[in-house]
Amino acid sequence: MRARVRRILETVLYCDDLARSAAFYQTLLTTTPMLTGDRLVALEAGEGTVLLLFQRGNSGALETAGGLVPGHDGGGPVHLAFAIDADAVAAWEARLAEMGIAIESRVCWDRGGQSIYFRDPEGRSVELATPGLWPSY
């Protein structure tokens, strides 16, 4: 009965071309959507996290049988990061090359972690980071 948050559950991206972004993240995450439609594509992103892709302009309030889901909206070339294993950097570099994705930048962090940065089809800054970035990671 503690009022404590467990973790971030849902992270949302607002897409000009939902099908294109959905295909990209489906491949990146090697997953099939839990839900797919003109409004929303929901992807399991590992360890109880969920990536929600909304069609921009179609994320208003929604009446459901169980209650009202409030509206929301956003945009821009935002940033998001995914956790990868410490020994997976080379495998990811090879996989991104296969996917035709150019690496924009690499960062070595003081705590020993490494990050690879690239852009998704709508210019968002996607990061893959190994442990050793934050005090908590």
Next chain:
Amino acid sequence: MRARVRRILETVLYCDDLARSAAFYQTLLTTTPMLTGDRLVALEAGEGTVLLLFQRGNSGALETAGGLVPGHDGGGPVHLAFAIDADAVAAWEARLAEMGIAIESRVCWDRGGQSIYFRDPEGRSVELATPGLWPSY
């Protein structure tokens, strides 16, 4: 050496008033920042997830000793959700009332989960959700 994502690591909000949003999420998450400054406040959000709050207009590319962190940007009254325990809804309702936060909506999901929705100081749609929402949660 598998090129698999573990989970979403970092979720970003772009804030018109960084100090105000930082205070709000610091209280909500009952945490102290891992990093705080004019550009960025980083909050541990549980189970290896991190909430990054950026000052809107101050999230451009950054040269660090370890490499270039690419620029990014965003805005709008976006949505994010946090996982809470199944038996924590009443405790959260009491805590939100203490914090002076009005609940905008409640949803009961087909899989048995419950969600509470409210707005953060910049109008974002924040959700607290119990298990039983997604096939993976």
